[in-house]
Amino acid sequence: MTGLDMQMYIDGRWRDAASGGRIQVANPARSAEPAGSIPDGTAGDVDLAVAAAKAAQRGWSRLSLTERAAMVADAGARLAAIDPSGPEALTREMGKILAESTMDFQSPPWAWSHYLDNLDELDRILTDSRFDDTGRLEVRRRPVGVVGAIVPWNWPIALLGVKLGPALLAGNTVVAVPSPFASLGVLKAIEAIGAALPPGVVNVVTGAGDRVGAALSAHPDVDMIAFTGGPEAGRAVAQALGSRLRRGVFELGGNDPAVLLDDVVVDDDLIRRLVAAFAVTSGQVCFAVKRLYVHESLLDDVTARLGDALHDIVVGDGLDPDVTMGPLANERQFTRFTGLLAEAESSGAQVKSYGRMRDKAGWEGGYFHLPTLVTGVGARERIVTEEQFGPALPILGFRTEREAVELVNSTPYGLTSSVWTSDPNRGWAMAGEIDAGVTFINKHGMAAFDPGAPFGGVKASGYGREMGMEGLLEFTWTQQISDRQIPG
Incomplete structure (x- = not known):
């Protein structure tokens, strides 16, 4: 192989696919010249990543919002300071000009800033306590658990970022599957992000989408999928989630x-x-x-x-x-x-x-x-x-x-x-x-x-929202806890 040869990221460690297989990544500007290679993951690799995310989730969710936010902010700062090899890898594998690739790497810190600058408001939203003479009522927004993030090739770091930041701040852990056409840039981003987070909180499995993406969507320990991509693949993911009665946020493109x-x-x-x-x-x-x-x-x-x-x-x-x-x-x-x-x-x-x-x-x-x-x-x-x-x-x-x-x-x-x-x-x-x-x-x-406003579509463009407080709440479920005695 020539070019940039990278490994996938599971439980805080870099590793090859269990099968040993690799996918050669082409350079769309010079189709005879490879941009690099990535592990050709399988369902077994997805199992390892999900197990790592599940094991890390309880401890991550028990941290205070302030503690999680500090680590997310550190991850954002590391990503914003990434060396030129990250954007260059993204341009080589998917073609867009270097200025756009650089902006792609800068996008997650920008998107996360809305949450990090409004932690008091976010804390109130995640736990809403009400007291009166009938007792106490709490409405808690709890993390869904393990989130699968499936991202496309056009703006992969930005589109992973709008999923990753709010999911982590809400207390979830994440297993990401990038497009095989743009995995090198995502893995370079994870080099920066992963260094700021505990092992297992963020994991990346690479490979053919119809194999690793499908395995992630069907996995019994994945509680939610956040998907950006085409309608055909989105329908397949939605069907897998529907069969398990699990949730999803889908952005399926627009015209x-x-x-x-x-x-x-x-x-x-x-x-x-x-x-x-x-x-x-x-x-x-x-x-x-x-x-x-x-x-x-x-x-x-x-x-x-x-x-x-x-x-x-x-x-x-x-x-x-x-x-x-x-x-x-x-x-x-x-x-x-x-x-x-x-x-x-x-x-x-x-x-x-x-x-x-x-x-x-x-x-x-x-x-x-x-x-x-x-x-x-x-x-x-x-x-x-x-x-x-x-x-x-x-x-x-x-x-x-x-x-x-x-x-x-x-x-x-x-x-x-x-x-x-x-x-x-x-x-x-x-x-x-x-x-x-x-x-x-x-x-x-x-x-x-x-970044403070919700983004998403209607009709065939999908459902659910990313960005804004509405986007963060997509990664939670509501629990009512009450000792109120309502007069009958």
Whole structure:
């Protein structure tokens, strides 16, 4: 093997898979060049990790909230100070530019700050005591126990972080299964995080998702699964949990719309923010703008300005400092994405690419695609109704606000959305008509998020919430303890 060869992390120790097998991790920018290798775990490795988490959970939960918070804060500080080898490993294995990989490693401390800065409020929520002349009533929020965290390849450290921090603060222990396309970065993150926590509190098992993810979901000692990924895998996990009557939080992606009303000011700032919201991580982000609905009076101007802005994007190896967009993460995603574009074009849509290649000679060696606008496309084409997860933006016109709302709500998804207008009252009114877990007004994307607010979807985008106090309470169950004597 060449590249970065890593072990999985169980009970505070680094170890190979019990079978000895390994998975070679490809570099999507240079498909003939391996990024490294990871252990090819099996159900037996999951058993070891769950046993370690279960053994550690009681002692971890008996610590005070202040004690757990101190260790979580230490873990966050260690992660924030990680050396460049962590982000570099993530870029090599999944392709995104190094600045985004660095942000991925910085995301968990940012997400955890909401809890760590509000420990008094959190303590009151976890134990609510009430006294009156009838006696005492306590409503306690107790940890569910062992949490399985299944995370995808696009922002794996951030998406592990929004599960890990609140789960640990609530008193749970965690067994994480990262995608085999992005396990190296997660393991580098665990090098930092694990050093701050007792053995068994956090464990990571690597391997094929249909094997280790399935074993984790079906394990009798796993009390809950927090899952981020595609709908097909999410359904399989939900079915496994349902058969055991266990809980889950599911974020299953989105087909996120942005609506530009007729009064919006079309200027360079608007175009810049729209490009950032759709092109981040080559469009491979659950909450990226994936459908743009523009009032017909603005359609031509917005489309032309977006094309002009996309000319500045440089596509290539994410480790190259001159590159502003990396490749798609793997062959499967590249094939699906390009197939959706070809299907739209064959149906009569105009498919136009922009930007430039950083290295024309090496272009065919990676899963590269230039940023693309799709116009003249029907509202029922798959490039519009499905989550394409790539650097393409279908643009559709509308005449009335009612029509815009109907178009926005016409897909099975409902994760994030945005309304852009010069009149905040119009924006807030339309937001109340949109079926989405999150609706932004005059913003969209990473800069729009508040770690103190709940995040999650409706319809096929999943259920349950992450982030905010609501996200932490997902990892608890409620116990009433009372000696009250209510007069009869």
